[in-house]
Amino acid sequence: MQRIDHIRLMARYNSWMNERLYTAASSLSDAALSTERGAFFGSILGTLNHLVVADRIWLGRYAAHPANFPALQALATLEKPTRLDQPMAADIRELAVLRKLLDSCIEALAAEIDEEHLDQPLSYSNMKGVAAQKHFFALLMHLFNHQTHHRGQATTLLAQAGVDVGVTDLLALIPEAL
Numbered sequence: 001m002q003r004i005d006h007i008r009l010m011a012r013y014n015s016w017m018n019e020r021l022y023t024a025a026s027s028l029s030d031a032a033l034s035t036e037r038g039a040f041f042g043s044i045l046g047t048l049n050h051l052v053v054a055d056r057i058w059l060g061r062y063a064a065h066p067a068n069f070p071a072l073q074a075l076a077t078l079e080k081p082t083r084l085d086q087p088m089a090a091d092i093r094e095l096a097v098l099r100k101l102l103d104s105c106i107e108a109l110a111a112e113i114d115e116e117h118l119d120q121p122l123s124y125s126n127m128k129g130v131a132a133q134k135h136f137f138a139l140l141m142h143l144f145n146h147q148t149h150h151r152g153q154a155t156t157l158l159a160q161a162g163v164d165v166g167v168t169d170l171l172a173l174i175p176e177a178l
Helices: 003-025 030-034 044-062 071-076 091-112 136-160
Strands: 120-126 132-136
Touching: 003 044, 003 071, 003 091, 003 136, 030 044, 030 136, 044 071, 044 091, 044 120, 071 091, 132 136
Parallel strands: none
Antiparallel strands: 120 132
């Protein structure tokens, strides 16, 4: 599988899994979603919010890529988070709207990327202002890995709350080799 194909698969998997997570999470009350559960970001809602925050941050950084991806223009009107636990919505319903927008941007970005874009360095500063310059492909892989990491936490928190997310494996979306 070529890198571009892998990015597109991961973008599709990201949207698919987020839809599953939000459907499962929406079966709980707002109080249950906000209950402190000892996770990195406290609650189920806190964990899902962190993913929105991190994706917004990274997609904003990707917007500085020399290719000037049109898919990321929709982000210009969104609030830029200043901390990793900044609340981005009042509840799961509002957060789901942001999640769908971000997932659409990620899938559109994956459709726009060409192989030549992947090895270009991307300059950015982290939340503390520390400058970095890294290859774009590696930064895309970080985005998908970060999402998988925290979605794993969210599925555990949902299971502890009695909600089964169902199948979560990327394997479900990998096509058969012909």
